[in-house]
Amino acid sequence: DAGITQSPRHKVTETGTPVTLRCHQTENHRYMYWYRQDPGHGLRLIHYSYGVKDTDKGEVSDGYSVSRSKTEDFLLTLESATSSQTSVYFCAISEGYEQFFGPGTRLTVL
């Protein structure tokens, strides 16, 4: 257990509303990641962080922003949610080269 929690676990929202997902870790890992999982695509990287206030874009970053003001928390924000952002979102941490994943957040944008 890598000590990763995500909140909320499920959310339904409407198009155009802002949404923030939270990832919390308890073991002081430097690297944290946000992925989305869609049918037929496996998981794809949205953004990652390599330290407090240090973030970078991944493969599918358009429409998303992130923030990391504390080591233990990594926030993913959808400024104006769209239906194409309906997905399951996973947070991950890395220990060396190995990544471990949180339980996921299922987001539905109507």
Next chain:
Amino acid sequence: GIQVEQSPPDLILQEGANSTLRCNFSDSVNNLQWFHQNPWGQLINLFYIPSGTKQNGRLSATTVATERYSLLYISSSQTTDSGVYFCAVTGANNLFFGTGTRLTVIP
């Protein structure tokens, strides 16, 4: 990015049967992981195996980095093995996933 292909896409087994899942990747990598996503959506780490062979109970994995493929072996399959198996490789700071093999084990 690195392309990761998994085969077969779907597999149905009778309980007790053995299987081999394959992962091909397009470029040299410094990390390869196998995951099992259970029917509840949880991603479970199976192996971190950039090269060589590892075994954990009924599961084993082999990666031949020079030939850009990895194999996951499941022996004496059980219904609890059902789910989706993902291979993922690292390039830079990105973990690239294949689209998975969906395994169904029938009692």
